[in-house]
Amino acid sequence: MTEAAAAQPLRCLVLSDGRRGIENQALGLAEACSRISELQICTQVIAHSKAIAALPPKGQLRLATFDLPECDIAIGCGRQAIAALLHLKRSRPDVFTVYVQDPRRAPTDFDLVIAPEHDSVSGENVIEMIGSPNRVTDTKIIGETLNFAQGLSKLPAPRAAFLIGGTSNTHKLDQEAHAAHLIAAQGLLKAGHSLLITTSRRTPEFAALAWRRLASDHDNIWLHDGEGPNPYFAFLGGAELILVTEDSTNMLTEACATGKPVFRLPMSGKAGKFQRLYDALEVRCGVGRYAGQVEGPDYEPLDETARVAELLSDQVKASDHGNA
Template identity: 45%
Template sequence: MEVGSQKPLSIRVVSDGRIGMENQALGLAEALQRLSPSEITIRRVKWRKAFDKLPSALKASWMLDPAGDDPFPAAGEPWPDVWIATGRATLPLSLMAKRRSGGKTFVVQTQDPRWRTGDYDLVVAPRHDGIAGANVLSITGSPHRVTPARVAEGAAAFAYRLEALSRPRVAVLIGGKSRAHDLPEAHAAELADRIATAIGDVGGSLMLTFSRRTPEAAKAAITARLSGLPGLIWDGTGANPYFAFLHYADQVLVTEDSANMAAEAASTGKPVQVLPMVATKPADKFGRLHADLRERGAARAFDGSLASWAYEPLAETDRAAREVLRRMGRV
């Protein structure tokens, strides 16, 4: 049956509300909506403090904090056609949804659940997580919300500031401290000097944004060394220029601590170079992701130059959405 001849899908997105987590599930839901008429609802859940650390196998829905959303339909309401969830907090809820709906709801979990992996209808996991199974779809990176249309839309508000910048325009996406990486001040200063030299050598311009995890000392060191370049360093106030940076960039430099930013940048088809950070523990997953991006022709390690190359933009979120529809028998 043609997708267009079927009734619209009802899709429920469930997460703990953290933006990076929610955007994975929401990005996949939006990709489904682009392929098949759909209505998306979002639920942000949290567990009562006393129960939050319990293993997923011991959690029950009455342990949910009423300050969060109720992820399940109210009495008399229909179950959604698709349930897309991400993160540890949602794991037991996803399996409850599958059971309580009587199998009517197609349950998708993003990321590696590390718990009862085979019990979800589909697990959409980054290839660098290294899991496999009949119900597992491995993709490069994680699902996300970056699309050509959204990037172009986000660029409009910044056109007056970015369109006239000298080319190549270099988007620099700086992360920060995490479980496996750090960005101490001295390393940040050295990195900034290398970036400044690379941009200066080609007469380009800078579009830089920090993350919430960027240490203040690192932020100050980078800003001090790069503020003399033509361009824009976003200070975190006002509208977020992230999509605009991706739109106007000729090159993207991204620190190695963020799998999301690297995969999102690779969806643009722009050359992506990975900036080194200080490792605080083995980061095999990040190494596997960057190897995956290199194999796809999308990314290289930053070597101090701004060489350009072409590759087919990654469209992994769309591929995952097509797989959901295929498994549901809607294509």
Template identity: 45%
Template sequence: MAGAFARPRSSGPLAIWVVSDGRTGIENQALGLAEAVQRLTPADITIKHIRWRPLFDRWPSALKTRAMLDPASDPLDAAQPDLWPDVWIATGRATLPLSTRIKERSGGRTFVVQTQDPRWANTRYDMIVAPAHDGLSGDNVFEITGSPHRITPQRIAGAAPAFAERIVPLPHPRVAVLIGGKSKAFDLPPDHAADLADRIAAAVKASGGSLMLTFSRRTPDAAKAAMTARLSDLPGWIWDGTGDNPLFAFLHHADHILVTEDSANMAAEAASTGKPVHVLPMVPLKSGGKFARLHDDLQSRGATRAFDGTLDAWTYEPLAETDRAARAVLEAMSTRATA
């Protein structure tokens, strides 16, 4: 991370570009980290979307040139060095060809942060903020539990009033259920989904509480139908995907959070609330690996437990890994500025 940092932070708010292909789950990693930096120091955030022409999208990163960018991409040129950002925070494969070249194009001005494991040219970024369960190592690697995200107590509290009329009357304990879906490592066939639903229903009924459930875009339709059929008679709300997303309000009002084991992001985000996080089993398509490492990490922190059919409560220190990564970014920038 050695080298001169062209613009001292004292000269004004940091200029941060958040760069991704625009998919919400990908963008939120970079945006969450940028917002965490902004909470620590004055900063202006600009969102940029990278898209490649369809013919070149799957080409290796090393072969891509700016001429292959889709015209729908946001402008990424700056006529003068002072117009380049102080910090470039990028996520996803689409950003790699530009992330590795931005320092040269900015005349050394820009501090380049890549989230996730780039799996290509890893030494060419000033910092990689990577999930610890990926097992990445290197002098420029900063490991965190899970991935950067946008969930903070303030953000979920701010989202709650818009849904209060529907949620506040629900009886306690309120149980937020976050259902994922089919992936390379896990599946959610209808029979397994039905069994999960029966176990969730039994726990909610035994507690006298209520249900707040949301499905992901990856949840198979058959699994949705099976779970909805078995849970729809409970007090609560099964969000059907129409209207504004109540996820943050669910997290704010929940007494317990149940999350399927297939999503590293969902589990780590839920653990940032400090509320009991019960992990729901999926049908594994392969054993061990990074998901097992993540869940071992979360359990060791006291944040999660395997769902055993009950709604026992416990406490732990909420995860604040995105804030920790943001501090590391600013410290690395400061070190480079004085090197």
């Protein structure tokens, strides 16, 4: 590699299906790598037709057309990114391919797999982590908290953030679970807390409606239900404690990146493999089921994304990928 080539930052392509929770995992990892050594990051949404998107990766690889920019590293997350990474690995061997999550196929199909510990993925080229990569940094939280300072100033401290997910393949936000969430919110309101509440696209309409009614009855509630600029990072920065529905690996680990007290809000269904995540977060960050408490143990903010980015960067440097 010439000195001129060495001076050029590596090009990193982030691949996803465009869903924010999926893209943010791959993008957060890429951004963490760029804080170690300069990267040129670009994102691309894999948007096949419905018929092709429904196919397994092998079928997509056979039938889909992939128009991907030149890159040295490709980081993909989510099922739709798998075939694109396989295409790159076959057509451009110099590209270092990284898959985030459990690929449900041989990890050796990629140069590196970064998977949650609770998925129990094993292999010589697998790095396990607590939860999932994210984009949470002190700089981002401080910046977004300042951007939304006017809105936060209208809500007296102490403040509690409620991060509400919804029904998934493993969890269900039903009437029973929602009732427990409302009881927690009403208890904190009664104790003098302001509430910062955000719902998701997976939140059932009956629950979203109930949160809107609660917010309309109180001056010290800020509800974000998808309209307007997203204050999510400002909520993390402006709250003294954070309550998260236990369906969301992303939101649980993002909340723990703040170093603040974090508690789980119950969901219906069996925890299954997620119990391993809950146990890990309880040991590492003191995260337990919410039962009226407002304080938690001291812990260092969780920054698994930075740890994994260091390992990824070391592997890229040790390889010939991107150096041809």
